[in-house]
Amino acid sequence: MNLEIRARRLQGIVHRVEVSVRQLFPLGITARLTLSFIAVIVLAATANLIARESVSVILFNRPLPAPPVPSIPIPPVLSEPAPLPEPVDRKRLEALASVADRFELASQLRAEADSAASESEYVAAQETLRRSANDYPVGSVAKMTLERAVTEYIERGRLAVRVADQRRAARLEHSKLLQAMNDRLQSTIDGAWKIFGRVLARQSLIQLRVELDAIREHGEKIILGDSVDAGELKALTASENAFVATLASNETRLTSAEGAEWVKDTKADFDELVALRLSLTALNASYNDAIHRFSQNHGSLFAAISTVGSKAHQPTLRQRRSSSPPPPAVEPALAPLLAPSQRAPSPDELMAETAITRVDHHARDLMAAVTAIVLALVTAISILTVRSVVRPVRRMLRGTSTLGAGNHQVQVPRGGIRELDTLAEAFNDMAARIASAHAARRVHAETLEEAVLERTHKLQVLAQQDPLTSLPNRRHLSTLLDNAVERAARENRRLGIYFLDVDNFKNFNDSLGHGLGDRVLMSVANRLEEFADGLGFVARLGGDEFTLVYENAESERAIHETGLRLVQAFQQLLSVDDREFSVCVSVGASIFPEHGSGADELLRAADSALFHAKELGRSRLAVFTPELIESAAARFDIEQGLRRALERGEFELVYQPEVDLATMRVEIVEALIRWRMPDGRLATPGEFLAVAEQSGLITDISKWVLRAAIQAASHWHHGGWPGARVAINISPRQLLDPRFADSLAELLREFALPSSAIELELTETVMQTGAVTIAALRVLQAQGFGIALDDFGTGYSSLTSLEQLPLSRIKLDRSLIASIDSSQRSAAIARAIIDLCEGLGLAVTAEGVERPTQLAWLLANRSIFLQGFLLSDAVPFEEVLRRRAVVIPKLQNLLLSLGVESYPRAAADLRSAASAGGRSAPIPIHRAIKS
Ligand code: C2E
Ligand code: CA
Ligand code: CA
Numbered sequence: 001m002n003l004e005i006r007a008r009r010l011q012g013i014v015h016r017v018e019v020s021v022r023q024l025f026p027l028g029i030t031a032r033l034t035l036s037f038i039a040v041i042v043l044a045a046t047a048n049l050i051a052r053e054s055v056s057v058i059l060f061n062r063p064l065p066a067p068p069v070p071s072i073p074i075p076p077v078l079s080e081p082a083p084l085p086e087p088v089d090r091k092r093l094e095a096l097a098s099v100a101d102r103f104e105l106a107s108q109l110r111a112e113a114d115s116a117a118s119e120s121e122y123v124a125a126q127e128t129l130r131r132s133a134n135d136y137p138v139g140s141v142a143k144m145t146l147e148r149a150v151t152e153y154i155e156r157g158r159l160a161v162r163v164a165d166q167r168r169a170a171r172l173e174h175s176k177l178l179q180a181m182n183d184r185l186q187s188t189i190d191g192a193w194k195i196f197g198r199v200l201a202r203q204s205l206i207q208l209r210v211e212l213d214a215i216r217e218h219g220e221k222i223i224l225g226d227s228v229d230a231g232e233l234k235a236l237t238a239s240e241n242a243f244v245a246t247l248a249s250n251e252t253r254l255t256s257a258e259g260a261e262w263v264k265d266t267k268a269d270f271d272e273l274v275a276l277r278l279s280l281t282a283l284n285a286s287y288n289d290a291i292h293r294f295s296q297n298h299g300s301l302f303a304a305i306s307t308v309g310s311k312a313h314q315p316t317l318r319q320r321r322s323s324s325p326p327p328p329a330v331e332p333a334l335a336p337l338l339a340p341s342q343r344a345p346s347p348d349e350l351m352a353e354t355a356i357t358r359v360d361h362h363a364r365d366l367m368a369a370v371t372a373i374v375l376a377l378v379t380a381i382s383i384l385t386v387r388s389v390v391r392p393v394r395r396m397l398r399g400t401s402t403l404g405a406g407n408h409q410v411q412v413p414r415g416g417i418r419e420l421d422t423l424a425e426a427f428n429d430m431a432a433r434i435a436s437a438h439a440a441r442r443v444h445a446e447t448l449e450e451a452v453l454e455r456t457h458k459l460q461v462l463a464q465q466d467p468l469t470s471l472p473n474r475r476h477l478s479t480l481l482d483n484a485v486e487r488a489a490r491e492n493r494r495l496g497i498y499f500l501d502v503d504n505f506k507n508f509n510d511s512l513g514h515g516l517g518d519r520v521l522m523s524v525a526n527r528l529e530e531f532a533d534g535l536g537f538v539a540r541l542g543g544d545e546f547t548l549v550y551e552n553a554e555s556e557r558a559i560h561e562t563g564l565r566l567v568q569a570f571q572q573l574l575s576v577d578d579r580e581f582s583v584c585v586s587v588g589a590s591i592f593p594e595h596g597s598g599a600d601e602l603l604r605a606a607d608s609a610l611f612h613a614k615e616l617g618r619s620r621l622a623v624f625t626p627e628l629i630e631s632a633a634a635r636f637d638i639e640q641g642l643r644r645a646l647e648r649g650e651f652e653l654v655y656q657p658e659v660d661l662a663t664m665r666v667e668i669v670e671a672l673i674r675w676r677m678p679d680g681r682l683a684t685p686g687e688f689l690a691v692a693e694q695s696g697l698i699t700d701i702s703k704w705v706l707r708a709a710i711q712a713a714s715h716w717h718h719g720g721w722p723g724a725r726v727a728i729n730i731s732p733r734q735l736l737d738p739r740f741a742d743s744l745a746e747l748l749r750e751f752a753l754p755s756s757a758i759e760l761e762l763t764e765t766v767m768q769t770g771a772v773t774i775a776a777l778r779v780l781q782a783q784g785f786g787i788a789l790d791d792f793g794t795g796y797s798s799l800t801s802l803e804q805l806p807l808s809r810i811k812l813d814r815s816l817i818a819s820i821d822s823s824q825r826s827a828a829i830a831r832a833i834i835d836l837c838e839g840l841g842l843a844v845t846a847e848g849v850e851r852p853t854q855l856a857w858l859l860a861n862r863s864i865f866l867q868g869f870l871l872s873d874a875v876p877f878e879e880v881l882r883r884r885a886v887v888i889p890k891l892q893n894l895l896l897s898l899g900v901e902s903y904p905r906a907a908a909d910l911r912s913a914a915s916a917g918g919r920s921a922p923i924p925i926h927r928a929i930k931s
Helices: 002-024 029-053 088-112 116-135 140-190 203-224 230-249 251-258 260-308 313-322 347-351 361-404 418-464 474-491 505-512 514-532 556-569 599-616 626-648 685-695 698-717 732-736 740-750 764-769 771-782 799-804 824-840 852-858 877-898 904-915 925-930
Strands: 054-058 193-195 198-202 494-502 536-542 545-553 574-576 579-581 585-592 621-623 651-660 665-676 725-729 758-762 786-792 809-812 843-846
Touching: 029 361, 088 116, 088 140, 088 260, 116 140, 140 203, 140 260, 203 230, 203 251, 203 260, 230 251, 230 260, 251 260, 361 418, 418 474, 474 494, 474 536, 474 545, 474 585, 474 599, 494 505, 494 514, 494 536, 494 556, 494 599, 505 514, 505 771, 514 536, 514 545, 514 556, 514 574, 545 556, 556 585, 556 621, 585 599, 599 621, 599 626, 626 665, 626 685, 626 698, 651 698, 651 877, 665 685, 665 698, 665 877, 685 698, 698 725, 698 732, 698 740, 698 758, 698 877, 725 786, 732 740, 732 764, 732 771, 740 771, 764 771, 764 786, 764 799, 771 786, 786 799, 799 824, 809 824, 824 843, 852 877
Parallel strands: 585 621, 665 725, 725 758, 758 786, 786 809, 809 843
Antiparallel strands: 054 198, 193 198, 494 545, 494 585, 536 545, 574 579, 651 665
């Protein structure tokens, strides 16, 4: 676990380092490879330089051998000369010669080695010789000659010994100097780098060391005193010159590396070494000369001895000298005489001599050439390698950017190193796939584009066309109308714009279903197109609204007449699905240029005119007037006001009593809406209900009325008036709402009110809402609600309503009641309706009873309800009970003033009402009859 965490941390660190290195050196592959190869070349060159400057050496710390001293044959120490055999003279002579020989040998020995033994032998031999000469038994003259010869002989010997000593001293100094120089070089080399026990020293030092060795080797003979030939001397001086040259050529580097002192010392030592070598050469010559003279003097001595003794002995002596046996190897007794340094090195020691890799100029040149070739090869290989990597990569890059630029046909040339070749192959494969995918996509895109174009065209058509009738729609109409206006303006002609609205089209939809409704609209469109043929063009604005543009109108009058013809054209029955329908239209018209200069303005004007036509009644034409615009603005204001009124609760209900003439009681009041406007004025329904209907606000208003009326009824029902009934005006729209009955039941439950306490007032328009509403009405009636047909006897009231609708009451319209006391015709109609209703068992209320004469006429009926200002106007909720109390006395007074005897039933009812204990004391019947 710990390891894992560490490994992950390490990975993270490595990754971060990689990233930062990449950020610091954002190098391309060429740069990287080039840098790497340059690094390799630089490393190779550096290594070569180091190799040139250094040589691997193996060192053995062994001092240089001292110059070997040739062994000198040392004759055996001669003892006192044995007495020569007779003849005495001859023996003595030979003894003297032997003593002289001993001195010669001792001198030579002493010259070769300056040891205590050789010195004492030398001194002893000298003494013996002097003594022997002195003791020699000859005459004084001969003796003088002999002594002179001996003295000279001894002097010669002493000279040779002196020269030999000088030479030895010089030889020792030379050896020491050579050793010192060698030591200095060696210690410097030892201070150099060591790798695996091998020392990498400076080339110049090694060179000097090699040359010093050569000097030693070539100078060996001179040091040993051997004779040297010209060639050997030349080799020695060449070595010396080489040393000087190496020192001179490397002086600067050696000075900087080893110090000026070092160089100076080395130079001084070398100069001294050469001087010593020269003086050794001279001493060698002097020694050889001294020895030669000494040797020659040996002859003079023997000549002197011979003259003193017998001449015959001389050859014998010579013979003896020449036939003396070769000197034996150093005898053990003499071995201590020789210094240890004078021993010759053993073969093993020679093998262990310093091994030095020699680097001569030849090798150096070869190395330089090889190095140059290697560097050239490395460079060439580097360039080739870089090219082999970089070229395919460049090709890939070019291919990628070409592909990126949208050329999918691109193919990268193959070749180069294997991985990049594989990459190129993969790239080509990918490019080929992309190309084929692209081609497929293009084909697909083309197909798609075609489809889109087709759809766009369809959509454009649809956007301009009404899908049901295929007529131009509202959008397209404004374009068409703009063009028509332009043409008319150019040609200075008039345009007639007609807005059509199918009267009560909603009823078709609701009662016959939307399918048939659509077919009705299509038939309307057909008839309109037929009508427009040759006049102009037609459009459908939506719903049951259509527009006709009359393009070739000659005058305002023609436009007016065409509008009327249009209304009439729809008064003929329309056949749909083999059925005949009466489909009337209301038409509003506007005229260019009188009512507007553009399409929008003209359409607005025609719309206002249509609204007015609707207000006038069904199947009407209205032509625009500027006042219509004002009323439209007023309508807009009212609509806004109504919305506010709903939010702020500005509506109120007032209640108008209906007096039952039969019972002389008020058991029912009609709820009538009022709008308490912000300025405090109370607006009547006539001022705002039409706008509420058109704007749809009637739905919310009706809901409020229903609730408020039921609440009031409940209040009275559970209060001081258990028999209270409230008549509520219902708009046809409410009945079309399938949830109407439920919401009604819900309210009754909420206010714990029986359905019998509510009477629903409907107008005949409910007939047009169709079978569904009639069925709903039946349900409501079955639930116990009273159902009254309002405004009966006006306009197009038909008996069919009485037959088909589930009613409990008929309310005779104010317009009919208004003239019953003056018009026999109205009276007859009213009479007939009342009789009919009585026959059908329907209660009848006479609305708008304003005058006692109307009351008088109505008294002729057996049973009727009276509603009108004559008895009471509508009063607020709080007033109702009080008003109810005063209405009956007021009626009684009215009856009295009319003479109640003509209405016996009323009198009887008055009595029963009085006995029931009405709050207002009834007028005693006798008083009424009397008056
Ligand atoms: P309506 O249903 O025929 O209501 C009777 C109308 O006649 C009331 O007018 C009432 O004030 C008026 N009136 C009663 N007696 C007389 C009279 O002797 N002489 C004259 N000239 N008028 C009399 P109002 O309140 O202005 O209502 C007008 C119409 O508005 C109502 O006619 C009714 O159709 C409608 N309406 C009133 N309240 C509501 C309502 O809450 N909902 C619906 N949908 N319609 C309502
Ligand atoms: Ca009413
Ligand atoms: Ca009415």
